[in-house]
């Protein structure tokens with residue numbers, strides 16, 4: 276499968292030396308309305324030539340510049356006439372390559388907060404408070420400045436906290452401006468991007484939509500046709516609406532009903548995309564096939580593999596039946612494709628290139644159309660709003676690709692899915708009608724096939740357990756359990772026990788991630 280050319284021109288090129296905070300730098304720049312792109316050192320000059328950035332940021336990294344296999348960058352990047360800001364390792368690389376000296380920090384590594392005293396604000400530190408807190412995390416330091424450099428600010432343990440060679444447009448920070456703990460870090464980045472780099476501020480939802488639509492039109496051409504899987508999630512929905520805006524009914528969407536969806540999902544997709552957006556959406560009811568293949572399987576990983584495989588088979592059949600479609604639409608996001616150096620900064624770089632969950636038929640010889648390939652999730656949401664998609668879709672909670680299969684413990688059967696679906700609908704209804712979803716990452720029901728005795732009416736019952744899982748999270752890597760107001764919990768429990776047949780008990784999951792995960796399987 277081939278790919279379209281990468282990204283727009285202009286903006287800020289960020290060279291990733293293996294920093295944990297690289298994506299954060301990219302997002303901070305974009306929040307200023309300026310396009311930014313991350314690349315690995317090995318590809319920096321190549322990307323530079325294509326992108327023609329107005330400024331370059333060199334990130335931090337875990338290595339020492341004097342190690343023989345430390346990440347290196349083509350020095351030509353310093354001769355391009357655009358300003359360069361080095362952060363931490365980036366500053367050390369600058370210093371070493373411009374005739375300065377870098378040594379291990381004499382008092383060992385310096386981590387955490389320190390106060391910064393400004394000697395000479397200049398453009399970079401304009402508007403930054405005196406004695407503000409900055410966040411350091413480095414084991415090396417610049418021991419001797421390169422010729423032409425002067426000190427703008429220092430901290431007690433670090434005489435070269437902020438340095439610059441203003442004539443040549445080289446700047447360096449020994450701390451991390453992109454992390455929230457650094458006071459006025461955003462001001463420093465803004466000064467570099469706007470006042471020093473003079474970067475264009477044209478990265479906003481309206482312009483992005485126009486640019487994406489034009490790019491899809493150009494890639495697909497006047498008669499090309501695109502097939503794509505529409506899941507009803509944010510990414511595939513926004514991608515589909517952009518592609519549809521570009522080529523109208525030459526986009527053919529396939530919605531696979533795998534029998535593992537939540538209540539109302541299929542109807543919602545049908546009415547929104549078919550009726551409101553007038554898109555060509557084919558609904559493929561493959562629930563028999565999915566549930567048939569899942570029969571007897573209780574192992575979570577096995578379930579996931581089966582759902583993924585059947586999805587690929589079903590989608591492949593549909594794509595092949597649309598012989599005229601030579602393009603495959605996808606809602607891939609930027610974090611899935613960012614080229615980053617290996618976490619520990621090894622000599623060789625790892626290029627991450629994950630694809631959307633749900634898996635794709637790799638043997639389809641089609642050209643990928645991925646309009647969200649250079650966007651972060653929050654940008655995709657902003658685009659969704661710009662495109663008029665309802666908040667119920669744009670702001671909706673994540674739902675796993677394997678669907679209710681990973682929330683239905685033990686064997687997945689229709690007899691268990693139906694009560695689970697009803698209980699889940701009750702949880703969503705009670706949370707959303709009070710607006711409690713703000714600040715929650717996910718809220719859902721889980722089916723536990725554990726029988727316990729209850730009494731309903733005057734009769735003894737022996738039924739299963741419905742667990743309630745409500746979590747907050749920033750990025751799903753870690754999560755904490757959240758307690759809904761007690762009256763809401765009481766109402767949810769009452770409704771599930773009275774309205775849903777199959778549960779005699781409702782439980783509350785109070786496990787954080789780690790060590791638990793958000794989903795139960």
Ligand code: XMP
Nearest residue numbers: 632673674675676677751788792793794795
């Ligand atoms: P865990 O359970 O690993 O989940 O804490 C983290 C986040 O990822 C979602 N999730 C998935 N999303 N396909 C997806 O698209 C999957 O297979 C999948 N499994 C988990 C989960 O809902 C949570 O937000």
